Amino acid sequence: MIFCVCVILAFFARVGDFCIPTQQVVTTSSSTTTTTTTTTTTTTTTTTPPPELSCITTDWTLINRGSYSWCIRVYWGYANYLNVDSVCATLHADAVRSGFLNASEIATASSIALAERNYNQRLFVGADRISSCYYQPLNAVCSGTTAFGWTDGVTSGTDGFVWAVGQPDNLLYNSGTGFSQIWATMSTMTALMDDIGDDDAVQGALCGMKADYY
């Protein structure tokens, strides 16, 4: 009996030895791939030039007057005292008869006009006789620099009053006809000004308007 138990125990002992499970260590080698994404943000600073003043279309000529820019263009067409104040608006709603800052501007206006019509023409410009000089001859009080005032709202000074000899003469001022020599004109070939009245008509007008950021 004891023998049998021993045999059995021995048997189990051996089986037990045999059955001790072998621990299998499975080493999983995990490789970690680190992807580094480098985002390079390139900030390109484009220096945008400030917008430049220009004229609305190329048939206007830009004149730099320092603190502002002015555009001029000739209106061609029959003009007299009846339409003198409206012909420029047919070119652009903002356009008015143009004055002159100095002799160089009237020369510029003349060359523009001559490039379009190469013979002498008379054009209304933006200067009207001041009322206190109505019916006054050319004299010390109503002189070439004092008898007229610029009408375009921007031109100032008296350097632009470049008159022909003996002008403004207020022709017929005392003739009793009542012709008021209110309006100033320019001759395109001589680049000189002359005052005319409502008995006369000319070939157009020198128009002006402010330049803008078009």
Ligand SMILES: *[C@@H]1O[C@H](CO)[C@@H](O)[C@H](O)[C@H]1NC(C)=O
């Ligand atoms: C005449 O006016 C123009 C602008 O139209 C200006 O550039 C120029 O310097 C002026 N000339 C003189 C002598 O003042």
Ligand SMILES: [Ca+2]
């Ligand atoms: Ca005259």
